[in-house]
Amino acid sequence: MPSGCFLPLPIPFRETPGADTPDRLSGDQPRTHEHRMNTDQTKQRTALITGITGQDGSYLAEFLLAKDYQVHGLIRRSSTFNTRRIDHIYEDIHERGRHLTLHYADITDANSLACLIRAIEPDEVYNLAAQSHVRVSFDMPIFTAETAAMGALKLLEAVREYEKNQGKRVRYYQASSSEMYGKVRETPQSEETPFHPRSPYGCAKVFAHWATVNYRESYDMHCSCGILFNHESPRRGETFVTRKITRAACRIKLGLQDKLYLGNLDAQRDWGFAGDYVEAMWLMLQQEQPDDYVIATGQSTSVRDFLQRVFSSLDLDPDQHVVIDPRYYRPAEVDLLLGDPSRAKEHLGWTPKVDLDGLVRMMVDSDMELARREETLRKAGHALRGGA
Ligand SMILES: NC(=O)c1ccc[n+]([C@@H]2O[C@H](COP(=O)([O-])OP(=O)(O)OC[C@H]3O[C@@H](n4cnc5c(N)ncnc54)[C@H](OP(=O)(O)O)[C@@H]3O)[C@@H](O)[C@H]2O)c1
Numbered sequence: 144m145p146s147g148c149f150l151p152l153p154i155p156f157r158e159t160p161g162a163d164t165p166d167r168l169s170g171d172q173p174r175t176h177e178h179r180m181n182t183d184q185t186k187q188r189t190a191l192i193t194g195i196t197g198q199d200g201s202y203l204a205e206f207l208l209a210k211d212y213q214v215h216g217l218i219r220r221s222s223t224f225n226t227r228r229i230d231h232i233y234e235d236i237h238e239r240g241r242h243l244t245l246h247y248a249d250i251t252d253a254n255s256l257a258c259l260i261r262a263i264e265p266d267e268v269y270n271l272a273a274q275s276h277v278r279v280s281f282d283m284p285i286f287t288a289e290t291a292a293m294g295a296l297k298l299l300e301a302v303r304e305y306e307k308n309q310g311k312r313v314r315y316y317q318a319s320s321s322e323m324y325g326k327v328r329e330t331p332q333s334e335e336t337p338f339h340p341r342s343p344y345g346c347a348k349v350f351a352h353w354a355t356v357n358y359r360e361s362y363d364m365h366c367s368c369g370i371l372f373n374h375e376s377p378r379r380g381e382t383f384v385t386r387k388i389t390r391a392a393c394r395i396k397l398g399l400q401d402k403l404y405l406g407n408l409d410a411q412r413d414w415g416f417a418g419d420y421v422e423a424m425w426l427m428l429q430q431e432q433p434d435d436y437v438i439a440t441g442q443s444t445s446v447r448d449f450l451q452r453v454f455s456s457l458d459l460d461p462d463q464h465v466v467i468d469p470r471y472y473r474p475a476e477v478d479l480l481l482g483d484p485s486r487a488k489e490h491l492g493w494t495p496k497v498d499l500d501g502l503v504r505m506m507v508d509s510d511m512e513l514a515r516r517e518e519t520l521r522k523a524g525h526a527l528r529g530g531a
Contacts, residue, residue: 194271250294406471439482
């Protein structure tokens, strides 16, 4: 670890990992030494991931560790544990030759970002940190913009300053979003489709997207934007609609809850698996020339259809359990998102490996495992939060 203003972050060891420890959730194998050595690169590279504690950050960290990267993650200070998704790959700071190091900083704090970049001297920076929930962005528009828009700009500035002072090229990835298309101008949406965001989140992402393009064009920086359509997994946050559905369906099946409250069932989304999408992020930074890419499956499905698939897989009838709650409607809705991933296929050789049925199965299996543990605890007389 180069000297700098950051101490690597010790995370207290937890004897019993949380019930939803990610490696168990996803069925992923724990990382092994052989896994690490399975690399196609000769020189060890260093990557910084902001948002490493999120869904994508955790998959990306695993992916880069398997390619023998030195991975550094930015995590924000919290009064409770926020490292649940990466506990299984965490290495104690006292471990020699460790590959993963966490640092306290915040995407809204320009000084901490500049300091971190200088200390880490990264080859690649993946900017995934954001307040990423679209519905919540209507309740917290300013914080959403501070993280998703200004955060990206602050990080770009930190990288630019570092490149200028150190003369080292850094490859930068920006997590752009299909929500930028909003009220879509054409279907399917490609890299050329104009943006028309319909939420504070979408607006913030448009700003970050164009700021990234601008830094590429103005300063000849190697900056790429991945315009990612929705991607899910057993690690998806529990308030996002897909995970909300799989989690509730499994709990209903075991009698742990009875009702599931949802918003607009007619919204159509292009849903892929997060594990596939982080590979696309990495591929973008391996290209000689930076560019922007749509990452999607090219198939769109309504929330209603997703719900039906999940409930059918458990022999449940949604009409018996689902209640529409207008509180979950967005003030301005995005009706249909469908991505055209042709450029990514052609230039990156990227295609998604998991289809929608595979994704549903993976999420249901994982949430059923969690529900069974909850049932066991309940039967043993332990107090549980929520439920019927
Ligand atoms: N998943 C999708 O379908 C999708 C599609 C397109 C684009 N994106 C974008 O891709 C990125 C990753 O998505 P995701 O699904 O992994 O989101 P996520 O699970 O919500 O993770 C967001 C990450 O950002 C961190 N973060 C939030 N505020 C921060 C702050 N002030 N300082 C530092 N870190 C902060 C969170 O930390 P805590 O864990 O402490 O909260 C978390 O690690 C996001 O930028 C998202 O907007 C996602």
